[in-house]
Amino acid sequence: MSYKTDHRSRTQAIVVYGTIVCIGAALGFLVRAGVITDHILW
Numbered sequence: 001m002s003y004k005t006d007h008r009s010r011t012q013a014i015v016v017y018g019t020i021v022c023i024g025a026a027l028g029f030l031v032r033a034g035v036i037t038d039h040i041l042w
Helices: 008-035
Strands: none
Touching: none
16 A cells, blocks of 8 residues: 555645644734733633
């Protein structure tokens, strides 16, 4: 059983990874700006 990378699944993985990175960056920016404090997150 050989594993062949499907183009569609690879693109979907990139999109998911990009979304996670964007969410992390947005949360980091809000925490840095003081909109969201550590008390809310933890």
